[in-house]
Amino acid sequence: MLKKLGSSLPNNRYSCSEVKRVFAKDSRTKWTSVVGLEVHAQINTVSKLFSGASTNFSSPVNTNVSLFDCAIPGTLPVLNKKCVEYGVLTALALNCQVSPVSMFDRKHYFYADMPAGYQITQQRYPLATNGKLEFQVFTPGIHKAPYKTEVHIKQLQLEQDSGKSLHDVDRSLVDLNRAGVPLMEVVFEPDLKDGEEAAALVKELVTILQRIGTCSCKMEEGALRVDANVSVHQKGEALGTRAEIKNIGSVRGVAGAVKYEIERQIQIKESGGVVENETRAWDASRKITVAMRDKEQQQDYRYMPEPNLPPLHVAMGPVGHGCVNADELRQTMPELPEQTRCRLRDSLGLTLEQSVILVGDAALLQLFEGASRNRNLDGKLLANLLINDFLTTLHKMNLDPTQHTVDCEGFAEIAELLQDGRITRNTAKRVLEAVLQGTDKTPLEVAQIYIFDIYIVKENDWMQITDRGDLLKLCEEVLRENEKVVKQYKAGKSKVFKALMGCVAAKSKQRADMAKCDALLKELLSK
Numbered sequence: 001m002l003k004k005l006g007s008s009l010p011n012n013r014y015s016c017s018e019v020k021r022v023f024a025k026d027s028r029t030k031w032t033s034v035v036g037l038e039v040h041a042q043i044n045t046v047s048k049l050f051s052g053a054s055t056n057f058s059s060p061v062n063t064n065v066s067l068f069d070c071a072i073p074g075t076l077p078v079l080n081k082k083c084v085e086y087g088v089l090t091a092l093a094l095n096c097q098v099s100p101v102s103m104f105d106r107k108h109y110f111y112a113d114m115p116a117g118y119q120i121t122q123q124r125y126p127l128a129t130n131g132k133l134e135f136q137v138f139t140p141g142i143h144k145a146p147y148k149t150e151v152h153i154k155q156l157q158l159e160q161d162s163g164k165s166l167h168d169v170d171r172s173l174v175d176l177n178r179a180g181v182p183l184m185e186v187v188f189e190p191d192l193k194d195g196e197e198a199a200a201l202v203k204e205l206v207t208i209l210q211r212i213g214t215c216s217c218k219m220e221e222g223a224l225r226v227d228a229n230v231s232v233h234q235k236g237e238a239l240g241t242r243a244e245i246k247n248i249g250s251v252r253g254v255a256g257a258v259k260y261e262i263e264r265q266i267q268i269k270e271s272g273g274v275v276e277n278e279t280r281a282w283d284a285s286r287k288i289t290v291a292m293r294d295k296e297q298q299q300d301y302r303y304m305p306e307p308n309l310p311p312l313h314v315a316m317g318p319v320g321h322g323c324v325n326a327d328e329l330r331q332t333m334p335e336l337p338e339q340t341r342c343r344l345r346d347s348l349g350l351t352l353e354q355s356v357i358l359v360g361d362a363a364l365l366q367l368f369e370g371a372s373r374n375r376n377l378d379g380k381l382l383a384n385l386l387i388n389d390f391l392t393t394l395h396k397m398n399l400d401p402t403q404h405t406v407d408c409e410g411f412a413e414i415a416e417l418l419q420d421g422r423i424t425r426n427t428a429k430r431v432l433e434a435v436l437q438g439t440d441k442t443p444l445e446v447a448q449i450y451i452f453d454i455y456i457v458k459e460n461d462w463m464q465i466t467d468r469g470d471l472l473k474l475c476e477e478v479l480r481e482n483e484k485v486v487k488q489y490k491a492g493k494s495k496v497f498k499a500l501m502g503c504v505a506a507k508s509k510q511r512a513d514m515a516k517c518d519a520l521l522k523e524l525l526s527k
Helices: 002-007 016-029 081-093 195-212 251-270 326-331 337-348 352-359 362-372 379-396 408-419 425-437 452-457 468-481 483-490 494-507 514-525
Strands: 031-042 105-108 118-121 128-137 147-160 164-167 172-175 182-188 224-234 243-248 278-283 288-294 312-315
Touching (some): 031 195, 081 195, 195 224, 195 251, 224 251, 243 251, 337 352, 379 408, 379 425, 468 483, 468 494, 468 514, 483 514, 494 514
Antiparallel strands (some): 031 182, 105 118, 128 147, 147 182, 164 172
16 A cells, blocks of 8 residues: 555655545545435325324424324324325336235334324335335546446335324423324335435435426425435445444435434444444534433333224226226326426437536426527527526625526527527626526516616627627727737747637627637637
8 A cells, every 4th residue: 555655646745634544535435324214205285194283393392283182081092194195196107016905003112292202104014115216326526427227116005193292401392393204214225325425316206296286395394304224334244333323314314314423423433342233413603413322221111002093905907996096197197307308309309418507406407498488499508508507696796596587488598599609608697697686678568577688798798799890990900909929829838729729718808709710710710
């Protein structure tokens, strides 16, 4: 290793930082990380799983609580049919095998936010099993290009959410608004290898659930919560001891938590320590995982069949007995994210990278599809304008893709001006910025469309110069003003040609048609 390292350094002198970097990289390659996710998604219904109480997130404390939710003796659960429909629809979207018959269990544990002393779930006979999901992994700056991988799904089950405990200095309070809110728990097999794959899987799941409408996926409201199981082992050896990270609250938090935990476990093993089987929490502010409790003694949940709920039947064909029909639900399935990515590439000529970025952002995809609808626009040009210029301008102005004043028609106008060569790429950026900043030039307010070429582009003199005579005059002026550079070019220093092109761009205020200027300059210099 030292010989190899020394050969890469000047004069074979070892840099401490270089030694640490190479040895750290060599150490990391000895280990294999294994990641599995469990995701709790609140089902997007107006009432709870077993009661008619509201699921509204913003309601005052303890106002969405029925007698059953607070475990008043004598109350019985009544299954919400819409929850079953959404659970089956989600299972179909995740390529799971829907169980013709599933059962409900009681999972016993004692905590204030579960007043009955047990949770109704489907641990032993779940709604669906044996799923598989293919998804694209792509993080700009980390991955050079997208790659596809897949994860298997062990099961999807319906269950109740718990309430929420509020701890103060000298007391603990309980809000039961969330108690009984319907959940889908999706248990993924440990098929992932790092935090970026875990984050990509969560993002794909969010896109699917939002597309089919079964979960709002508002992680800031707790509508989607992620638990990650992480372990590391040396290649060729048995799986290592895993640690569970509970209730990660954002997609990037998933990537950060898993990455940190992998590095923590490797560091422990490299230093001769032992990784404990424990539950940890992700501290988003400090970017670390912290210990919550150990799992040396497995809690006995004493699972037993729920006596007040009969077996749940799902019809699997045109004729069948069940509260919902899986085949009928399959017919209502919208286009799923992977299908959209394929359509964008096949029909509109987008690159894989462009399709992954657009499908991963619902607001951006809506703007793209609205702008391209019924218009003969170049798909790649439109996508580049959105992904590069539009997002850059939004970031510069501290806005997100949902906070802007450019509608689909307005954006299509900008793309058409750029595609037709009436404005340059630089001008397109300036038009976007002008519209996002707001303008009083709105004569067609009823149509809510900015006439960019009349009211913004022309007024600010941003139109592209395409006339041959004007461009020829411009190039001649540049050559006269840069005689020394011209002599260098004619003496064989062809690299200075870029400097002359830069002078043309600057003199025209970035409005010249540079493709035509390239030919004109070479023509003039050859004389």
